[in-house]
Amino acid sequence: MVVIVGGPSSEKLGSDIAKRLDLPYINLESKVFPDDESYMKFPEEISEDDLIVIQSCFPKQDKRLMELLFILDTAKEFGVKNLNVVIPYLPYARQDKRFRAGEVVSNRSIGNLLYTIGTDLLLTVDAHQEESLKEFKMRSLSISAMPLLAEHLKSMTLSDPCIIAPDKGAANHAETISSILKTNCTFFEKQRDRITGKVETAKKDLDFRGKDIVIIDDMISTGGTIANVSKIAKNCGAEKIVAACTHALLVGNAEEKMRDSGITDIITTDTVPNQFCKISVAPIIADTLRKFIEL
DSSP: EEEEEETOOOOOHHHHHHHHTTOOEOOOOEEETSSEEEEEOOOOOOOSSSEEEEOOOOSSSHHHHHHHHHHHHHHHHOOOSSEEESSSOOOOOOOSSOTTTTTOHHHHHHHHHHHHHHEEEEEEEEEEGGGGGGGGSSSSEEEEOOHHHHHHHHHHHSSSSSEEEESSGGHHHHHHHHHHHHEEEEEEOOEEEEEOEEEEEOOOOOOOTTOOOEEEEEEESHHHHHHHHHHHHHTTTOOOOEEEEEOOOOOOTTHHHHHTTTEEEEEEEEEEEEEEEEESSSSHHHHHHHHHHHO
16 A cells, blocks of 8 residues: 655645545644754554655755654654655755865765665656766656646746746756747856855847746746846846746745846746745656556
């Protein structure tokens, strides 16, 4: 028998996936003690052959990861044979290699922790560097939400849109969106100071007069990169400017920063719940689980 557990950060998403797969859903009892430590309780001991655990890891990435490890360790103790983990937003994915001598490769450490605790299958959505999942010792897969974003963009009244990737790393996302919308795409170049974190976007001499622009990326964190591209696009004559991403972290004043740069709409999915979620990733996660697990 297969059962789905929704972690504290993904109760609604977990429930939605369970309904789509017609599987039993377990809601954990959870609370936070005054000293900020987490408490969780299964309604009863479970010993299913397969358990699917859904837990996104933002905000409070460290806390959400610890909650996930507690859930997985307890499930193994109860006798669950196969642990299938869905982390819609996988944290620490940007630190997938050693950029400066002595740095911790956090992404690899996360993979090692999940493997050591007994994870058999890991699914995530639009991993920042899909190649980095190959270093994980368990079966790991990144699902693309770009077709979902493209379908939503189709429903918007966009005039001769051009899809822009803010850097080379997001160029494949722009190409996916543009192929579905049957429109043009381009990408910008950016450089990040590895010490200060400051990002600079190289200017391009483009003609966007009469065009609406969609800036696409896997995630929006502080909004600085997106705002830089938006300002350049505006100076090149762009009309409406839309920011679209899978994971909208929107740290600090990210929304204000993007609005001030000329962005009119922010489109995102529910991998990280917020007010801009217009698209659910439940369908693509459910479809992928069907392929990997005997339901």
